[in-house]
Every structure is written in C-alpha cells, then in structure tokens.
Amino acid sequence: MFYLGKLDDKESRRTPRARRAPDWPARFAELADAAHDPRLRAYYAAGLPAGDTPLAEVPMVALDVETTGLDPVRDGIVSIGLVPMTLERIHASASRHWIVRPRVRLDETSVTLHGITDSQVEEAPDLQSILGEVLEAMVGRIVVVHCRDIERQFLDQALKPRIGEGIEFPTIDTMALEAELHPRRRPGFFARLFARTEQVSIRLAASRARYGLPRYGLHHALTDALATGELLQAQIAHRYAPDTRLDALWT
C-alpha cells in the first residue's frame, strides 16, 4: 500500500474509535440478509467474534492492497496480500497474494512504487473471478490494516461495478493506534515562530522502527500485510493486553 499524505490521517488522528464503531456481528447479520452476491452473502453469514472477545482469542487477517493511485473512485486495485494471524503467531506460511487487472491504466508513478507492470496485469484475472478466494481467506477474521480507508474504500469501490454492491468489514487499524499515541498538536505561537514542530510519522516504516521491527522493502502487498501484522503484535505487546476486548480496538 502507499499513501502519500492526502488520505493520511486527518480523520484518524481525531476520531475516538470505539464510540464510532458499530456492533459488527449484528451489522454482519443485517448485511447477510441484504447481500445479493452469494460469495458476499456467505462471507457475512459466517459471522464474527463478539465485541467482548479477548484479543488473544480473535482470529485476524492482515490485509494490504496496492493500487493504481490514491482515488478509490477513479483508481483500481492491482494486487492483494493477506496473512492470517493471531496475537501469538503470524501465519506467514499461509500467506495469499493475487495480482489483479484493474479497469484503469497503470499510472507510472504507482508502478515505480509497487513494481507491478502492464504486462503482469494484462495476464492477471479480474478481481471478480478471485473474489471468492479473497473472501474465504477473510471469513470470520478481523481485518488488520495500516490506514483503513485505503483497503476499505478501494475494496468497496472495486466491488460496486463488478457485483452491483459494496462491502463493509471491521478493521483494526495500526495507523490509527499509532495516531492515538502521537496526536497532532496545534503548535502554539512561539512554537510556530521558533521551531519546526516535528510531527512524529505514523507511516508504516516509521511506526515499525519505533517498536524495533526490522526495515522491510515495502509496497509489495504481501510484505506490507506481514509488516502490518507484526506491527499490531508489537503495539498490543507494548500498549494493550491479551485480554483487552476486541471492541476496544475495532472500527
């Protein structure tokens, strides 16, 4: 995934997460009734762990998508990486990765980031044909992302033209957890005058470095998903507890 600041965090730095989050299992029951696509309907119908489940017992899946650009409406998805995980263990051995053909042209700057080229996407399937596999990998799991808006909005927008309906799912957002720790302050007059107030970066690489996690070559969907999963384990090990309730973190 890449995000160059636009979608960054204005929202997430301010949002008190828990109060906004819906009761996800109930929401999924509603969505299961409303969904038309059988794959989507099966995904919702499988349900989710209840909000009071301790984190230690929650099945999760780290997710990352690479895209042709930053606009969920105009741009499309080029690759998806998924890594199932729990608090104890990241099942990198069960990693899944797909390259898909977006319905828009590849943008040159994005190619330099994610490294997926025209010829690769030309041979790749449309998201429509692998949607079942992706949803199966997500079934019953809480999605772990770094910057939820990207993954949520791009998947939602990608599904609409393909199956005539969007998608909703609960996430734990590692970027939002970092933002909470490093809230954006309004610099005071003197501060603005004398100091270049250094914002602590809450991007993936910088956040990982704060927890002593190794530097990975990012912008490959699978690497980013793994990197995000590791970051969540680190955040929880340092700031939460295995018995923290799921609904304290999901959004």
Next chain:
Amino acid sequence: MKDEQLEILEFFRGRPPFDSLDETWLHKLATSVDVRYCRADTQISEFGDEAQWWYIVRSGAVEVYRRNGTLYNRLTEGGYFGEFGLLRNKRVRFPARAIEDTLLYMVPEPVFSEVFDNDETFADAVEIEDRTRLRHVVSRKEDANQLMSATVDTLVGREAVLLDVSATVREAAQRMTEEGVSSVLVMDEEAAPGDLALVAGIVTDRDLRTRLVAPGLSYDTPVTEIMSGDLVTVDHNQLVFEAMMLMLRHNVHHLPVMRHRRPLGVIALSDIIHYESRNSLFVVGSIFRQTDVDGLVGLLPDVHACFTRMVTEDANSRMIGSAMAAIGRSFKQRLLELAEEKLGPPPVPYCFLAMGSMARQEQLIVTDQDNALILDDRFDPAVHDAYFAELAAFVSDGLARCGYTYCSGGIMATNPRWRQPLAVWKRTFADWIDKPTPESLLNANIFFDLEGVWGKTEWVDALRRVIAQKAQASPRFLACMARNALLRTPPLGFFKDFVVEADGRHSRAINLKRRGTAPLADLVRVHALAVGSISVNSFERLRDVIDASILPLGRGQDLVDALEFISIVRIRNQAVSLAAGEEPDNSVEPDTLSEFERKSLRDAFLILSNAQKFMKYRYQPGRVN
C-alpha cells in the same frame, strides 16, 4: 498454493547456515515460516515444553539458558535456537527469553527435520554438538592444505643414489652427474646390525663447491671427508609439513627419507614447493650469515614478511608456530655464536635453554624471551659466573633488539637464579613437584616447557625425564597445577560488538592469548604431565594424552581443533596489524570478526570451558586416578 513472503526468503538467502541450501530447499524453508513478535523480557520457551519450532532471530536479541539457569548463549539478528530439542526428544532443552523487543521467524519441526535430513551441509552447520561443527571447520582447512595431510613418501620421485664409504669425491661427482641428482648418500654397510648409522652421511652439490673446490682438495679425497655426518632424516610416513620443519630447524636443504632403516630416497627443499617454506628457511639462512647484532636487527622486516606470507598462504597454526620458533631459536643460536666469538670459549660446558612458547614451538610475532642456563656441575660461581653473566647479557640484549622483549618476570639467563648447574636444576624441579608453592607452580608452568637451544642440549632430555617421572607420581602437584590452570577461563561468546562473559557481563575486546590459547596450553600441560609425556608442543602433548585414553572419547580431538582455531584467529589478527603498520598484539575486537569466526570461536571456548570442568573433576586433591 503457497505465496511467498519475499522478505523472509531474502533474509535467509546467502546467510549461514542457509547459504548451502539449494533454491528448492531454501523456498521450502522460507515458505514454512511463521512469525512472532516478543516484547523484551518475554519467555519464548520453557524447559520441557513440547519442541515445535526452530527459531531464527530476525531482529532484537535472545538469551538461551541451560537447564540450571546459567547463560548458554546470547543471540542477535541471524542467530538461531531450538534445534537441540527438535533433534533430540522433541522437548525444549534450552529455554529462551527475549532480552530486547524481538521478531522471531519460526520454522515448524517437520520442515526443519526434512531439510536437516536432506542437506548435509546445512545439518553440519546447525549440528547439535558445537564441537562437531568445529571439527568440520578445522578438517576442511586441513584438507585444503596438502602440506598438512600428505606424507613424505609421496614426494620421493626416485630411489636414493647410494655410494660406499670407501668412495672418493671424484666418484661421488661422477655418480651425481650420471644420475642427474644434487645429492648422494654415503652408506656404511659394515655398520653393526642395530647401529642407526647405516647411512654415514650425505654429500651435496654445495659440499663439492664449499668443501672440495674452494679449499682446493684433491679429487682423490675420501668422500667421508667432505660429507655431512650426523644425518637428520625423516621417516617415510611423516607429514610433509614435519619434513619442512626439520629442514627449518636444522637449516638443511636435503633430507633422506627412511623406511625400516633403509633410505627410500632424498627429498630436497625444492620438492616442497610451497614458497612459504623457502621463505622461512631463507630467513633462518640469513640469520646465520649475519656478522653482528645490527645485522640481525636488520632482518626484522624479513621475519614479519615471512609471518605474513605464511598467514596469507593459509598455513596452519602449527606450521606458523614452528617456523617462528625456528627463527627465534636461530636468533638465539647466532647470538650465542657471536657471544662466544667476543668472549672466548666457555670455561665450562653449558646449555642455553628456551622456555614457554618458543620451546613449545607455538611462537608468534608478539613474544617475550624466557630463557635460562644450565651449567656443567663443575661450575664454580666465583671463577666462572662472570663469563656466563656477560654471555647472558649479550644474548638477552641482542634478543630484545631483535623484537623479543625482556621477560617482565625476570625469567632470563641474566638473572643469577636461573644460571645453575645441572644438579641444582634437577633438585629445583624435584622440589617444585614435591613441595608446590604458589610461586613454584607459576615457575613450573614456564620451566616445564623447555628446550635446549645451544650447547649440551642432551642435558635437557635428562631434565625432561625427571619432570615426566616425578610429576606423574605426584597427585598433589597435579591437583595444584590443575587448580592454577583454571584461573584463566574463556568467555561465553559474542553479542553484537561485545564479548560476553559467563556471568553475562560485556567487554569491548578479548585477549585471545590470555583467554584462549594460554589456558588451553596450561590444561594440556597438566594432562601431559599426568600421563608422563615428554613432548613439549601442545599438539604433540595432546597426541600423547589421547593415546593414554584419560579423556572421554573424542574430547582430545576437540581440544586439538579448539587450539588450532583460536590460534589461527590470533595469528590472523596479528598479521592484519602488521599489514596496517600497527603494533601487533593479542587483543581482538569482536567487530573485526566474521560471523563464521565468532561462531567457531564460541564453539572453541565452549570446548575449553568443558575441558576445564573435566580437569577440575579429574585432578581433585585426594582423588585416585
């Protein structure tokens, strides 16, 4: 279908112990990995847990403990643990704990076992026994060096050309020309059976030039007049390297090769193709050509160049130690010749002694002089001592100028205490063994590694026999020596840029002599004395100790490997300093060591540490061996 995590694959690729794996196995291993983050102070595994994973430290740091809670190892990025349990009874044997925030890559047991069973090099690299791994390291190096593994008879190209003792020099020259050889052996077939001097001597091209033509002797001169008697010979099944050392030590260029007392052939220096041998022989030859101390001092760059060359040509520690000792010995011999030229012949016979590393033939570049004098029993201090005091001062000052610093403990022939008649030496050594004191134990450590350098060297054999017989029969003395040999211990290993001590403390550098080779030599000396060995070189002593079967099976070889590896790292470190124009010493900083060297050094330290524990147990006072 498995999708690959490139970061994991790339982390493994090219890094030991994965570097030996082919692509198929590498991918199999990398795609089997699961990941876990542990905050500092998290217990990763407990003793007796079911062993399911082989762990690789991706980032952070982990401590591994023995069952009794003492530190076994401290690991950082690229370190691995858990193989013991997986390969034994599938229970965790060494519990582990994160000491920093740590990211672990975990390989499940079935995949680990499959790769382990299918790739021998990988299996060797992660092998359960550290000592086994060191054996592989050292033996691989031995194989690569023909001098160390080939026997002398492989160099013998043709039968020796023989000549009877009754021949003239003309006949000798004619035979050599006909046969196209540079030497003939002079045979005394009349020699009594059992007499070793079946080969009476050797005549070389050079002898014809220097002993016949130059002095203008008649061609009818008997060959016995220009031949070299008192032959230095080598047995057909000795190693090429041993032959090389004989040439060095005796400064000869031809060696008859004997089998069952008959000459099989003659090997010449040129047969030993390695340049390094010629180089050190060249230095020895130059030493004997110098006419004053200034000339000897001028050879110092040659000595250093010879040392550096042997290191770059991958000579092993024994070859280098012997070559440096031969050079040191030659300096002493030449200085004594010069001293006798200056002071006149000695009033009574004497023997000049070398002790310590030179006697053990384990000398390197940084060394001090330990020496002493044995005098004839007719020695009368009032009449003779002035001569020997002057002789000792001449040699000692000369050695100091040639780079062999004065012994800070005063163990030098310049000290009247260490200029004694043979009978006094015998009594002193016997006293040290019968009534050990802290001081005499320290002396024994130095003096019991002794070698005759000049003069009546046969006296030294008598002294060695006294030591060997008495020490073996003195459990109390052995117990005291063993206790002394435990005073210096090796560190545990390395962590980042630090040396880790057994109690977990850190230091910046390690003195490889004080913490490695010296305690090893001390330990080997105790065992050698206990089995009555008269050898002096540590490797030869170990051979005697192994033959005497007092160590658990295989441990003797482990000690050989440990000594070899620590020595060679120490040697290389000195060569690097020389090349950089720095003063070489024995101190090594971990950041100058490769990952491989750190690992092998740690293995060697562990062997030494275990051997010290065994020694402590074996030589307990009162224990009947």
